Amino acid sequence: MSVFVLCELLVGAELHAEAEAERRRIRDTCADLPVVVPDERLADTYARIHGGLARSGDALATMDLLIAATALTREASLLTANEAHFARVPGLRVLGYR
8 A cells, every 4th residue: 555545535534523533443454454654766756757747737635646656666556435536647547436
């Protein structure tokens, strides 16, 4: 799991009515997942995605770009409930769930 995904989950916990319980639930759920941290390859991938989308007049939020770039850099699929949002990223394997 990308460290950026963990950041997003923990932001959600902070905004939850029972923040501490939600943080514990996230930590427990994710305890066995390795956390992938960025390396230098991420910067090149991020710039390529961002530049391509910007040239076409399309945009993704910075955190979403970082999450997508991490998946591409690691040659991993991205699991999301918002397939259409991430499908705009060329070469990204997007898996949806409901």
